Amino acid sequence: MFLNRITLLQDRISSFHEYPFSIPYIKHLDYIDLKSQVTFFVGENGSGKSTLLEAIADKCEFNTAGGGRNNLYDVHASGSVLGEYISLSWLPKVTRGFFLRAESFYHFASHIDDIKGIEAYGGRSLHEQSHGESFLSLFLNRFKGKAIYLLDEPEAALSPQRQLAFLKILHTLASKGDSQFIIATHSPILLGYPNATILSFDHGPIKEIEYEMTDHYQITKYFLQNRxxxxQELLEE
Structure with a gap:
């Protein structure tokens, strides 16, 4: 592990009535300790998990539109408001890594074409691959050791089978002990990765929960067992 603590600089916040400081967990947040090579952020849309992930990317000096330190391009409204209000504690600090922002991945792919960088992604334009293929191409070719990877909903382009393929890639890197992952996700498949820490952003303070206690697991299990x-209950309400 490299990043071991995220601290909210509460004394810099003048008001908790404006976004993103109005997000419920921020009012209760002092710091978060990261205990595992793989940490998942879970919560409903609007709970602020992506906002915090983006702020971490900003402090790592990754492009908050998606990419690493050297991927210089702009996407409207991709900046981080929260980035100036957190500090990161490292042991040791790493400068390599990547921020995957699923919603703006198209722009990242265009950037790679513009700089003629497709050789680093298997020699084929990311735009010439399916959405899922391009994500896996990124994971296979760009993700190397001694780095931190911040992934915002990587399952957005991945079928269940490809989510399993991603878990294999993640495990290969994490098990070597020189890659760290922080992943915001809704996927019960990804959340099942063994020995990961799951942090819930729902209902106020951020708290660690077990896999079986996540809504993602419970709703999916109930649906599959009682479809x-x-x-009938859902549609007849």
Whole structure:
């Protein structure tokens, strides 16, 4: 592990009534200790998990539109408001890594074409691959050791089978002990990765929870085991 603590600089915040400081967990946040090579952020849309991940990327000096330190291009509204209000504690600090922002990955792919950098991604334009293929190409070719990877909903382009392929890539890197992952996700498949820390952003203070206690696991399990009853109850309300 490299990044071991995220601290909110509360004394710099003048008001908790404006976004992003109005997000419920921020009012209760002093710091978060990271205990595992792989940490998952979970929570409903709007809970602030992506906002914090983006702020971490900003402090790492990664492009908050998606990419690493050397990927210089602009996407409207991709800046981090929260980045100026957190500090990161490292042991040791690393400067290599990548921020995957699924919603702006198209722009990242265009940037790679513009700088004629496709050789670093298997020699084929990311735009000439399916969405899922391009994500896996990124993971296979760009992700190396001694780095930190910040991934915002990587499952957005991945089928269940490709999510399993991603878990294999993640495990290969994390098990060597020189790669760290922080992943915001809704995927019950990804959340099942063994020995990961899962941090819930729902209902106020950020807290660590077990896999089986996540809504993602419980709802998916109930749906698969009681599909007809579940849909009947849902659709007849």
């Amino acid at each position: 007809e009853k579940f849909l």
